[in-house]
Amino acid sequence: MNDPSQPLGWAEVVVIGAYLMFLLLIGLAGWRSRRANTLADFYLGGNGTGLFVLILTLYATQYSGNTLFGFTGKTYRVGLSWTVSVQFMTAIVVAYLCFAPRLFALSRKFSFITPGDFLEHRFRYKPLTFAASGVMIVAIANFLLAQMMAMGKAVEGLFPQHAITAYCSGVIFLAAIMLVYETLGGFRAVAWTDAIQGGILMFGFVSVLYLIFSRFGSLELAMQRLEVHSPETLQPPTWKGIAEWVSYLVIVGLGCSLYPQAIQRIYCARNSRTLRLSLAVMAFLPLITTTVSLLAGMMGRAYFPELPSDQSDSLLTILCREVQQDSLLGRWLVVVLFAAILAAIMSTADSVVLSISSMLTKDWYASSRPFATEGQMLRFGNYCSWLCVAGGVTGAILLRETTLVTMLDRKLDLLVQLTPAFMLGLWWKGLDGKSVFLGLLVGLTVSLSLVILGYSKLLGIHAGLYGLICNLLLVWGRCNFWGPSLDRSASVEACIPGDAHLGSVNIGDDSIGHDNV
Amino acid sequence: MGIKNYRLLLAGLFFFAVPWYWQYVPQWSQLRFIGLPVWVLACLIGSALTSTFCVFVLRAPWDLDEADLEETFSRDGVREDVSFKSRPLDLMAQNGNQRSGGDPSAGMGIDPATGIDGIDR
Numbered sequence: 001m002n003d004p005s006q007p008l009g010w011a012e013v014v015v016i017g018a019y020l021m022f023l024l025l026i027g028l029a030g031w032r033s034r035r036a037n038t039l040a041d042f043y044l045g046g047n048g049t050g051l052f053v054l055i056l057t058l059y060a061t062q063y064s065g066n067t068l069f070g071f072t073g074k075t076y077r078v079g080l081s082w083t084v085s086v087q088f089m090t091a092i093v094v095a096y097l098c099f100a101p102r103l104f105a106l107s108r109k110f111s112f113i114t115p116g117d118f119l120e121h122r123f124r125y126k127p128l129t130f131a132a133s134g135v136m137i138v139a140i141a142n143f144l145l146a147q148m149m150a151m152g153k154a155v156e157g158l159f160p161q162h163a164i165t166a167y168c169s170g171v172i173f174l175a176a177i178m179l180v181y182e183t184l185g186g187f188r189a190v191a192w193t194d195a196i197q198g199g200i201l202m203f204g205f206v207s208v209l210y211l212i213f214s215r216f217g218s219l220e221l222a223m224q225r226l227e228v229h230s231p232e233t234l235q236p237p238t239w240k241g242i243a244e245w246v247s248y249l250v251i252v253g254l255g256c257s258l259y260p261q262a263i264q265r266i267y268c269a270r271n272s273r274t275l276r277l278s279l280a281v282m283a284f285l286p287l288i289t290t291t292v293s294l295l296a297g298m299m300g301r302a303y304f305p306e307l308p309s310d311q312s313d314s315l316l317t318i319l320c321r322e323v324q325q326d327s328l329l330g331r332w333l334v335v336v337l338f339a340a341i342l343a344a345i346m347s348t349a350d351s352v353v354l355s356i357s358s359m360l361t362k363d364w365y366a367s368s369r370p371f372a373t374e375g376q377m378l379r380f381g382n383y384c385s386w387l388c389v390a391g392g393v394t395g396a397i398l399l400r401e402t403t404l405v406t407m408l409d410r411k412l413d414l415l416v417q418l419t420p421a422f423m424l425g426l427w428w429k430g431l432d433g434k435s436v437f438l439g440l441l442v443g444l445t446v447s448l449s450l451v452i453l454g455y456s457k458l459l460g461i462h463a464g465l466y467g468l469i470c471n472l473l474l475v476w477g478r479c480n481f482w483g484p485s486l487d488r489s490a491s492v493e494a495c496i497p498g499d500a501h502l503g504s505v506n507i508g509d510d511s512i513g514h515d516n517v
Numbered sequence: 518m519g520i521k522n523y524r525l526l527l528a529g530l531f532f533f534a535v536p537w538y539w540q541y542v543p544q545w546s547q548l549r550f551i552g553l554p555v556w557v558l559a560c561l562i563g564s565a566l567t568s569t570f571c572v573f574v575l576r577a578p579w580d581l582d583e584a585d586l587e588e589t590f591s592r593d594g595v596r597e598d599v600s601f602k603s604r605p606l607d608l609m610a611q612n613g614n615q616r617s618g619g620d621p622s623a624g625m626g627i628d629p630a631t632g633i634d635g636i637d638r
Contacts, residue, residue: 080553080554083560083561084560087534087560090564090571091567094527094570094571097574219552220549220551222552234547234554235546236539236540237536239537239540242537245536273578277575279571279575280571280572283568284568287564287565
């Protein structure tokens with residue numbers, strides 16, 4: 001018999017434990033499927049990811065625990081204005097259209113492994129490659145820390161009587177599982193577990209919708225209640241709200257499409273058709289996932305209007321508790337939902353760890369040790385993964401009481417500064433590495449200064465976008481007015497793959513060899 | 518459809534999907550359909566249309582497509598020559614070109630030497 005004070009009984013915990021053990025088996029399968037001891041095989045699965053796995057790994061990587069908890073809570077706080085979340089997740093796919101086809105083609109030709117490989121190939125400017133990798137690592141390391149903390153919080157919710165022990169054990173146990181399957185199988189294990197996790201996550205979203213409507217009744221009833229006690233949540237945004245809306249579309253669209261783990265998923269597609277179909281499916285996923293978070297948040301606001309603002313991120317848990325008490329089906333669907341939550345967190349965390357490890361190995365270690373063998377680089381990469389996870393676990397345990405890692409919100413402000421390097425770099429031949437590097441520095445300085453001064457949003461616009469405007473202006477000004485005379489006369493042949501090399505078919509291939517191997 | 522038309526279509530969708538105009542018609546914005554205010558439905562429809570636009574753009578093969586890559590990859594997506602993968606990256610890139618019988622970026626407007634578009638934009 002289940003203890004009613006426990007969110008889940010032992011039978012349910014055993015099922016979730018079995019699911020976690022299954023992830024280890026997938027890691028083992030990934031290890032057995034490794035075909036060569038190379039970086040391309042370990043970090044990109046030999047560039048052979050098929051349609052089904054690619055769709056689900058993109059989905060599981062792009063939608064984290066934040067989509068389930070954060071978006072539901074945000075809807076609770078701001079109301080239907082958070083419909084922007086459906087649109088900004090679609091904006092990510094629109095952003096992919098701007099650069100994915102060309103980047104995929106180049107990655108195939110020049111065997112890119114990390115985003116830094118493209119930058120090094122395109123600009124031949126080491127400071128830019130190092131800085132861009134550094135920005136990506138810092139941005140997603142915070143993301144990793146947040147996922148680790150979410151792991152602990154999820155387990156803590158299962159054993160509320162032993163909160164601290166459960167939190168610490170949860171972080172360590174789940175991180176260890178993730179690390180084992182990732183070390184064993186590399187990208188294959190991560191992508192395969194992502195596929196399973198993505199499937200569970202999708203089912204979890206559908207379950208949430210079913211559970212909530214079956215417990216609380218129709219959407220119309222909820223809206224009628226909201227009209228009485230929170231009519232402001234139903235209003236369309238004002239001009240300031242519209243500015244924030246557009247700001248979200250731009251910063252999330254550009255920033256999330258430049259997640260290094262997402263760029264590596266462009267590289268790993270089996271062929272362009274697989275990538276096209278995956279992106280086509282991804283374009284519709286916000287409608288069936290983010291919309292669910294939106295509706296769950298509104299239902300919560302209608303039926304639990306007195307929830308304190310700082311507890312709004314726990315809204316989904318509260319809704320689940322309500323549903324759980326109703327029926328056996330509800331209880332088991334909540335188990336599925338809990339597995340989906342773990343899936344969302346772990347699938348994002350494992351992709352981040354693999355991506356950080358690949359960037360540290362390929363962009364930094366390989367540059368400083370040009371004669372290192374692939375075996376040595378892989379060993380270094382594994383050490384990086386272990387250190388990264390150890391750091392994340394330590395940070396998550398030390399920061400247990402912290403509700404929000406401040407830098408977490410800044411990841412998009414940082415990543416969006418890489419837009420000129422990737423999106424303009426693929427199309428604008430006159431763009432040079434030094435301009436992009438200086439633009440990146442200026443963009444980062446402006447956006448972080450605004451944040452430090454307390455203006456994370458100014459007139460509804462994110463600080464990162466002010467930084468991006470300065471970044472773009474500097475890049476444009478330098479390339480069109482005062483930059484070209486300096487750079488092109490001095491180092492165009494060394495830095496810019498431009499006109500000077502048009503006649504030589506093998507230059508690109510040769511230089512990749514010198515710079516990256 | 519030309520690239521200018523794509524941009525126009527995307528701009529049109531953006532104008533429709535962002536709910537800037539509803540504050541001027543408050544009496545309409547609060548009309549309901551299946552419980553949701555119509556301005557929210559308009560946003561969701563705008564998002565769905567944008568997704569459809571993406572599929573429309575993605576429907577056409579990119580210039581680098583199966584014909585180029587199927588020669589390098591067998592049906593199960595595994596490179597046919599295992600030893601190929603263990604070579605240094607520069608040899609992989611050169612070999613990739615030789616094995617596929619040409620330049621995979623051909624037809625994309627990509628300069629084969631630099632990998633960058635030959636047209637200033």
